[in-house]
């Protein structure tokens with residue numbers, strides 16, 4: 419179980435039309451499991467890129483990412499994928515549920531072809547209950563509201579018992595009240611399961627409720643609010 423994620427001089431740049439864009443640069447951060455961190459900043463400031471790098475969905479162009487002191491990107495591609503499965507759950511703004519699968523089947527989907535120590539269907543029902551949607555287990559995504567779809571997506575993100583939840587604008591497609599409820603659900607998962615949460619948002623009011631607020635601008639971290647300003 420990974421308890422600390424550290425990045426050192428992390429950088430991701432893109433080359434297009436002969437011009438290099440540094441989506442993120444000079445990122446030096448440490449995250450402790452159990453902490454609820456919000457990442458905030460204007461559009462294009464690098465929040466999603468940083469989250470993808472921290473979650474190993476994307477490779478940096480420079481710098482290092484350490485999980486409990488181990489250089490993650492030194493592992494083989496398959497081992498990185500296994501490690502991601504064991505440690506991380508992802509939640510996205512667009513939910514990304516499979517439209518032809520029921521809520522229960524969507525939640526079971528990450529476990530497909532994986533050997534786990536628990537009964538898969540029982541576990542899927544347990545997380546559906548945790549997000550308050552056991553009665554909707556046979557519903558298709560199209561039969562659910564936006565907030566309910568995001569709850570299913572959260573259940574899918576936690577079904578494999580990850581240590582970390584990485585959420586990219588999970589409330590971005592929801593009205594304020596529903597967004598607040600989703601935020602509270604993530605807060606309770608943080609408290610009950612001890613999941614480290616990295617929460618990208620545009621909403622300063624939601625961000626202010628996190629334990630820690632990291633602000634990005636032009637690919638740089640410009641403040642890290644737990645006291646110190648960088």
Ligand SMILES: Nc1ncnc2c1ncn2[C@@H]1O[C@H](COP(=O)(O)OP(=O)(O)OP(=O)(O)O)[C@@H](O)[C@H]1O
Pocket residue numbers: 432434439440441442459460461462463464465466467468
């Ligand atoms: N695949 C890509 N190819 C080229 N440039 C990219 C790519 N992905 C991101 N960028 C650039 O990197 C910068 C950071 O993008 P990123 O999506 O991380 O920002 P963001 O803060 O998450 O924005 P938003 O709040 O709008 O989602 C932007 O200038 C963007 O155009």
